[in-house]
Amino acid sequence: MTPLKQYNTTGLLLGTLFFAASLTPTLLPRGELVQGIITGLSLSAGYLLGFALHRLWLWLELPVLSGRSRLVSQWVAAGLFGLIAISFLWQATEWQNQVRSLMGMEEDARIRSLWIGLIAIPLFLLLKTASYWLRRAFMLIPHWSLRLVPRRISYLGGILVAFILFWLVIDGIVFAYLLRTVDRSYQQVDALIEPTTEQPTDPSLTGSAESLLAWDSLGRQGRRFVINGLEAEALAPFSDQYQAPVRVYAGLNSAATHAERAQLALQELLRVDAFERSVLALITPTGTGWIDPAAMHTLEALFHGDVASVAVQYSYLSSPLALMTESEYGAEQARATFEVIYGHWRSLPVTERPALYLHGLSLGALNSDRSFDLFDIIDDPFHGALWSGPPFRTDTWRTATHRRDRGSPAWLPRFRAGQVIRFGNQDGGWDDFEQPWGSFRIGILQYASDPITLFDPSVLYREPDWMQGERAFDVSPELRWIPVVTFLQLGADMATGASPRGYGHDYSGADYLDAWYALTEPEGWTDESYAALRAYFAERY
Structure with missing residues (x-):
């Protein structure tokens, strides 16, 4: 044969x-x-x-x-x-x-x-x-x-069983269970691993002997975050008044529930007088608990270290894995943390509280977006948010992209003349508007070559808007949409793709600096001093 x-x-x-x-x-x-x-x-x-x-x-x-x-x-x-x-x-x-x-x-x-x-x-x-x-x-x-049973009912039953099994997998029930099981396993392993970095002796640092959060409960990413702030010597050429920033991090092993971890983070902020700083950044980390050093170092440099930042971990899993299988993964912790921190912040006198900004990268951006309801803050809004590389499931990103101003590309949209939401990339784009940016600001830093942001399940059967019309400089002119195939290609880019800083899902320090500068408008920087600071971060990150 x-x-x-x-x-x-x-x-x-x-x-x-x-x-x-x-x-x-x-x-x-x-x-x-x-x-x-x-x-x-x-x-x-x-x-x-x-x-x-x-x-x-x-x-x-x-x-x-x-x-x-x-x-x-x-x-x-x-x-x-x-x-x-x-x-x-x-x-x-x-x-x-x-x-x-x-x-x-x-x-x-x-x-x-x-x-x-x-x-x-x-x-x-x-x-x-x-x-x-x-x-x-x-x-x-x-x-x-x-x-x-009769033959027809038998065949119908077989089809129904196959459909139910298929739906359980696609709907995320099976994947969600596996995710949480694996996540709990990693959490237990992390609790048993001895920290490779020494516990800080400075009482103002989270994880010190005086801290409310135990050093070994912070997890690997949390320990890195609290001790890796920029030293004053590094920024001496740009600032003679730099002070050590405040960094607070609660790990998954710091407490048993979302609410308890959020309360611990708040109490630690109060212990170190974080609300007396000029800026308070509420960070939602990535799925692994990681916080991009470039994101916080640039903000701290712009305000000469007069910044407090806080983050609460919700997972040990990579963002693409959680994103593809469980859309609500981590949102519960983000909401609990926001409610506690924002609730205390709004109780302070308006003239005495710090400027409050939200930040998240990747899955952190998605969950940061889901951490608050506009109707709950409309009478006393925080100052704004910077989300970098937001995934395609991010509601605010989807709304602004789909309802973008006519003529603006999907890979760098303009939304309602930039009065509330503005997009930026490697070429800036933050200030290219006739209308001023309002008092409540949302900045979205995204690259046209970032598959985490531009992937969408609908690419399986429909050409996405960002492939139509003018292409961004970092996207190949040979890229063409092919049903099914492009879906597989972008899925692989999202899960395994690697790129140099400033492309794909790897955001550069210089672009973070531009985004924070436009969003927060810090005082005291001349064109020359800002250009020197930007060159420093462009080389470092």
Whole structure:
């Protein structure tokens, strides 16, 4: 029996097109392993879609090839597969180097074509085999139930069981349970690991002997955050009045519940007189609990260290993993923390309380956005928020992007003349407005090459707005939307993509500085002194 008879011709042809399309560039450069997996998944998706179309053709009782004609068509399909695959594999390195060049990276001269094929083809064969046995397994359900119920009810029951299992996975129930189980495991492991950094002796630092938060309860990211503020010597060329900033962090192991962790953070802020500083930053960390040093160092430098910042951890998991499987992950802790901190802040006299700003990166931006309700703060709003790389599920980002002013691109929208919400990127964009920025301000720092922000499940079947019209300077002109394939490519960019500072999801210190400067308007900086400070952060981060 000819091996080709085991494969569907329509599936092979459509799978070949998906295979080839997966090699075209998207937002971030990819290595052989990731590209091979994407290509294998694309080939499998194309084959499955082609197989389904062929089945539909047969169900409609339309004419089909048979005998020798069918065999010839299979060999033609195999030949086309080979020619198209080789042609696109040959160009894969050039396309990846084009993306690397846009981001100022060195070209990768390696021949990746062979490795991509060696990963993609076995993955396709594995998935095809798995789908065969999965289909056989589902067929057993009506086979067993035929002994008890009529045939039609038996087949209907099998379909319903398959649908319910599929929905449990897609709806996030299974993934959410697994996420929380893994998260609790990491939390327990973190509690057992001895800190690798020494406990601070300064009583004003969180985690010291005098602190309300135990040093070993802060977690790895929390310990790094509280001790890694910029030293006065580093900023001596820019400020002769720099003071040590206040940093408070409550880890997952600091208390048992969201409310208890939030209350501990507030009490620690009161202990170190944080509300007497000029600025108070309420930070929602990323899924792992990490806070980008560039984000806080730049704000602290602009105000000569007269800044207090506070964060409460809610997870140990990476942001892309939590984002794709559990949309509400971390929102409960963000809300509890905001309610406690904001509640105390608004109880203070207006003339004596610090300027309050929210901040979050990635999943932290999403949960920061969900931490407050506009109707709860409208009579006494805080000063604003800076969200960097907000994920596609961020409500404020989605609203402003979808309702952007006519003529502005989706990768850098303008919303209602910038009176409340403004977007910025590597080229600034914060002050390019005729109307003044209002007293309540939301700044969104995003790059056009950031897949965390620009990915959306609808790209599976619809071309996104940011691919239409003028392209940003850091996005390849060769990028094209292909149904299903682009979804897989952007998903891989989001989960595994890496880029240099200032591109993708890695935000530079200079861009953070510009964003904070426009948002907070600190006093005392001349054009010359600000330019020198910006050059310092551009080199450091």
